[in-house]
Amino acid sequence: MDTFSRYAPFIQDYIYSRGWETLRPLQTAAAQVIFDTDDNLLLSASTASGKTEAAFFPILTDLAENPADSIACLYIAPLKALINDQYDRLKDICEGSDVPVWRYHGDVSAAQKRKMFKRPQGVLQITPESLESLIINKHADIPRLFGDLRYVVIDELHSFLRSDRGGQTFCLLERLNRLAGVKPRRIGLSATIGDPKAAGQFLGDGSGHQTRIPKVKSRPQRWHLSMEHFYKSGDQAGDHSALLAQAVLDQASDQAPELADPGLAYIFDHTRGKKCLVFTNSREECEAVCQVLRQYCEYKHEPDRFMIHHGNLSAALRQGAEAIMKDEDANITTCATATLELGIDVGQLERAFQIEAPFTVSGFLQRMGRTGRRGNPAEMWFVMREEQAESRDMLPVLLPWSLLQGIALVELYLQECWVEPPRDHQLPxxxxxxxxxxxxxxxxxxxxxxxxxxxxxxxxxxxxxxxxxxxxxxxxxxxxxxxxxxxxxxxxxxxxxxxxxxxxxxAVFQENEEYSVHAESEELGTIVKPPPLGEKIAIAGHVWVVEEIDRRRRQVYVHQVKGQIPAYFGDVAGDIHPKVLQQMRQILAEKRQYPYLMKNAAARLSETRAMAEAAGLPDKQLINLGAKTYCLFPWTGSYAFLALERFLRLKCASRLGFKNIDSVRPYYIQFSMDVSEGDFYQILTEEAAKDFDPLDLLYPKEVPVFDKYDEYLPDDLVRKEFAYSVLDLTEMRRAIGEITRQMA
CATH class of the missing domain: 1.10.10 (Arc Repressor Mutant, subunit A)
Structure with missing residues (x-):
């Protein structure tokens, strides 16, 4: 029997109504695993490849033909917005069937949750945090709610592979299995899995089922990719012209030259009349970019065509932006963080812009994958910005790290289809x-x-x-x-x-102490550490003056004013894998240009390579900057770099005569020392060869609180987790071996 014939009639009707002539190979392969085996399933395929339908068509068929006595399918997603989006999608598919679809998270009304408790059947969509709440607060009801649970679908699986939030999710699933006495199969969905075997192992741990990973020949991907570089002021690398921003803002007021950041002017010009996303790596940058782009509209006497979307905005503002993006006729651009990186339907986007390089290959692929739907190629424009160097700046400051990192992320995927693997051997x-x-x-x-x-x-x-x-x-x-x-x-x-x-x-992820921000009756979002009365804050792409602070209720009341100021929402984490830095080193050593580099970026890369070659980079990793000042380029990842910093300070400093140590993680360590280069290599080799405990890389009495609940742990366990799970000594030793080979 062919796959289509095995689907329930309402699934067949859904397929007919959309005019699909054939099923995709991924959908056929998924149906065979779900219908004919008792195994878990990992579906790793590009964005818009039909993964959701591939998983749910056979699951919903089973639920319709063999009604369950409880929730039969649990769908877990990392974002409430993604659940809301997929809720509408599944409701549409299930129309004409008796399979109910429920959602359960903080924005769902108590009335809807009560209905689910009265009739626990069909599909329940939930976040890890709401599942935690459910298991704690409805513990006695778990057998009734999930006693016939058959499937657990984990969407955006890659987002759970390298964090305690993923660990929490899989702990909860095992606890749920034990409480309800069930062994549901797990189906993982992701567009960015680099090592399917490792991800499949992670997905299946504790499930009691084998995991199958169908090998389906995917359609060739077409990308429209470009990467351009801008100095924030002064001449550009490619044309030595300072007129680019002014050309975009040729009718601006006298203030325009102060505000005309050429990189943002480039985005402003190339989003006009199109629906786009502009990704940034932090909420602060997101707010700053949106403020400037809106000011450009004002200077050009154009309607405001920019919106904003990040995790500190109110649900109403986020959902409003999502609704406008789904409007096919709305030519608007949304400045966003990772909140729009995952699979939320935001309609037919024409372009995605990325300001600076993201931290991961996975992040790059997810962000680019927001475009390219309905047969169109995915389109990503990288915009790399940096300050012009000053005459006294030393070598490490002169290198365009973000440009090199952006090229490395692209090349790792183009050359090897490499994506960051799961983290293992943790002491969480x-x-x-x-x-x-x-x-x-x-x-x-x-x-x-x-x-x-x-x-x-x-x-x-x-x-x-x-x-x-x-x-x-x-x-x-x-x-x-x-x-x-x-x-x-x-x-x-x-x-x-x-x-x-x-x-x-x-929640197991770290949170700042936040205050909600209100302008009259509208809630704008949240901020960290509100400023004194009369000071300004930036949120929702505008500037506001603080009128009142209610510290007991943690509320801030504001009114809007014009202007531009930086925003602050808390620290930004960036875990960069060693392979990314190694690829950056290779890029410096190569002579070839990359077809996606635009004029300025190509020129900046060429001059960087010439400068690096003159200094002895990248073959040589210890560079003399003058007198006793040196710079070490380890070309390794964030946590191995952190281990190396500590190794140099705690194991080598006294022998090296270390002073004035300054690190820019994970790119370089600058310092002065009293010994020669030869002695440096010799000392590094001797100290690395010694057998020492990872705990030796912690300072006396140091208790490095790293994760959310570390403050409640005994000091010895905090130190042990940091030494054995955060510091990457294996990669550090490899990096040291690479450095000291230059001595031979």
Whole structure:
């Protein structure tokens, strides 16, 4: 029987109504695994390849033909906006069937949630945090809600592969299986999986099922890719003309030259009359870019055609932007962060712009994949910006790191189809604390042995020893996070209740203390650390003056004014893989140009290579900058670089006579030293050859709080997690070997 004939009638009607003439190979392969096996399934294919339909057509067929006595399919996604988008999509597919679709997250009304509890059937869409809340607060209802659970669909699987949030998700799935007495199959969906085998292993851990990864020949991808470079002021690398921005803003007021950033002027000009996304790497940059582009509209006497979308905006503003983007006739451009990187339907986009290089190949592919729907090629315009160098600047400052990184990300995928793999061999003590407290919250009093059997046996904690868990439990009892009862059982203690009795406990990612911002009756979003009364803040692409601060309710009241100021929402994380830095080094060494480099970018790369060659880069990694000042270029990733910094300071500094150490992670370390280059290599070789404990790379009495719940852990476990799970000593030793080979 062919695949189409096996689908339920309402699925066939859905396919007919859209005029599809054939099923895609991915959909046929997925149906064969779901219909004919009991295995998990990983669907790794490009954006808009039909992954959602490939998974849900056979799943919904099963649910329609064999009605379940509970929720039968759990769909987990990293963003509420993605759930909302897929909710409409699944409701459309299920029209004409008896399969209900529910969503469960913080923006869903209590009335809708009550309806789901009364009739727990069909598909439930949820975030990891809401699943955590459900397991804690509806613990006794879990068997009734999920007693016939058959499938778990994890969308955007790649976003769960390298963080504690992914670990939390898979811990929750194992806990859910045990509570409900089920063994659902897992289906992972992603457009950016570099190592399918490793991702499949991650997906299947603790499920009790094998994982199948269909090898389907994908259609050739067509990309329209460009990368241009701009100095923020002065002559450009390609044409030595300072007139580019002014040409775009030729009718601007006298203030225009101050505001005319050539890179943003380039974006302003090439988004006119089109629907586009402009991606930035931080919310601060997103706000700043949107402010400038809106001011350009004002100077040009054009209607405002720019919107903004990031995680600190209110749900109303985000959803409003999403709705406008879906309007096929709206030629607007939205400045966004990673909130629009994942698979939310934002209509037919013509272009995506990326300001500076993202941190990962995965991020680059996801952002470019927002375009190129309905047979059109994906289109990404990189815009690299930097300040003009000053005459006294030294070599490392003169290198265009973002340009090199952008080229490296593109080339790694074009040459090798490489994407960052899952992180393994972790000691996730922060998550261990969280799941311990969550388990006690949900299950009530239990003995230490029972608690350990529930928590320590979860697959994500396979590298945590029983001794370490005993150390953790003793510390939590001592600090009243948990309490030992007269019967020898454990319950949540008074100090623990202050942590767990808060909706923020459901999340394992780090959060800043945020204040909601209000302009009259409209909520604009949230900020961190509000300024004094009368000061200005930037949010939602505009500037506002603070009128009132209600610190008890954590609310800020503002009114709008004109102007431009920087925004601040908290720190930005950037975990750059060693392979990216190694590719950047190769780019410096190569002679070839890349076809997607535009005039300025090509010229900037050429002059960078000439400058690097004159200095001895990239073959030589230790460069003398004059007298006793040196710069080391390790060409390794963020966490190996961090380990190397500490190795130099703690293991080598006294022998090297280190002074004035200045690092720009993960690109270079600048310092002065009292020994020769030859001595540097010799000392580095000797110290690296010694057998030392990773804990030796922590400073005396240092307790490096790195993850959200580290503050509740015993100091020894915090130090151990940082040394063994954050610092990448294996890659550090490889990098040192590469550096010291120059001595031979």
């Amino acid at each position: 003590y922060s998550l261990l604390y969280h799941q311990t407290m969550s388990t006690l919250m949900a299950g009530g009093e239990m003995s230490p042995a029972e608690l350990a059997s529930r928590v320590l046996t979860l697959s994500y904690f396979r590298w945590v020893s029983q001794d370490d868990y005993r150390v953790l439990l003793r510390h939590l009892i001592k600090t009243d996070q948990i309490q030992l009862t007269e019967n020898g059982g454990l319950i949540v203690g008074l100090a623990g209740e202050r942590v767990t009795n808060n909706f923020k406990f459901y």
